[in-house]
Amino acid sequence: MSEETMRAMAYETYGGTEVLAESRLPVPKVAPGEVLVRVKYASVNPVDWKIMAGGLDALMDVVYPVVPGWDVAGTVERVGIDVPEYAVGDEVIAYARKDYVHGGTFAEFVNVPVRALAAKPASLDWKQAAGLPLAGLTAYQLLTRLGTGKEDTVLVHGASGGVGSLGVQIARALGARVIGTASPRNHDRLRELGCEPVAYGEGLADRVRELAPDGVSVVADFVGGVLDVTRAVLADGGRHASIADHTVLGAGGQWMWVRPVASDLAELGRLADSGLLTVPVAETFPLAELAAAFELSQAGHTAGKIVIEV
Known part of the structure; x- marks a missing residue:
């Protein structure tokens, strides 16, 4: 042949x-x-x-x-x-x-x-x-590894990006309240996804604290370089992880990379077909x-x- x-x-x-x-x-x-x-x-x-x-x-x-x-x-x-x-x-x-x-x-x-x-x-x-697949699994595995659920307020760093916009929707599907950082031009789109948007840059931690005075219980970092903000807004006993900054390991966080897992991908498909994920x-x-x-x-x-x- x-x-x-x-x-x-x-x-x-x-x-x-x-x-x-x-x-x-x-x-x-x-x-x-x-x-x-x-x-x-x-x-x-x-x-x-x-x-x-x-x-x-x-x-x-x-x-x-x-x-x-x-x-x-x-x-x-x-x-x-x-x-x-x-x-x-x-x-x-x-x-x-x-x-x-x-x-x-x-x-x-x-x-x-x-x-x-x-x-x-x-x-x-x-x-x-x-x-x-890759962006959805990245967000899903990070959020589930942190045990994200109905009692949580989640801060998503980089909420309007490919991974972040899926992370916002997955966190909402898991029952959490979601605050997300993005440039102002993307705020309306994030609101449509059920996210409370905040502009990144100078004063970010203060803006997050205005929305969550007691701090957030989960931080999902999809951009890197934001550990100072994470530390400033994380409530006592809160959990955090990053896909972009290994220095979180020294601050009690998890550094993770996505794995090909068929059952996780099937669950993302189920969320999509339930109208919870686009x-x-x-x-x-x-x-x-x-x-x-x-x-x-x-x-x-x-x-x-x-x-x-x-």
């Missing part, structure tokens, strides 16, 4: 967006416990271009050429041996992180371990579905314009997810 190939965006060395090139690569093999997904949409996360720049070289092995991308929404093209849960044609989503950096989602096909896969939520369109999509780019999508992500001003149409 002649080797099948596919379109993909790939790079052969660490660098900036100039190292990305449209390529023809072999369609991935499908190992036992995996499925091959035909990609409809993939979404951009800052980790994609950070890895490309060498930022995770100390953590993860790299096998070139690298196809970046960890978020995907698409249909099952093939199933590996011992995958009774899925059939060809099933609509699925995944945070498709592997144990090493190589075959990602900015391609026509990606092989995904079943441990990372869940059914696509019916209530989300394909673009929204592609934007859910995914804001900011921009859509074709596959060939991935470099432009990365540059927009690097600028850091989009309110919502950047998705790639494959």
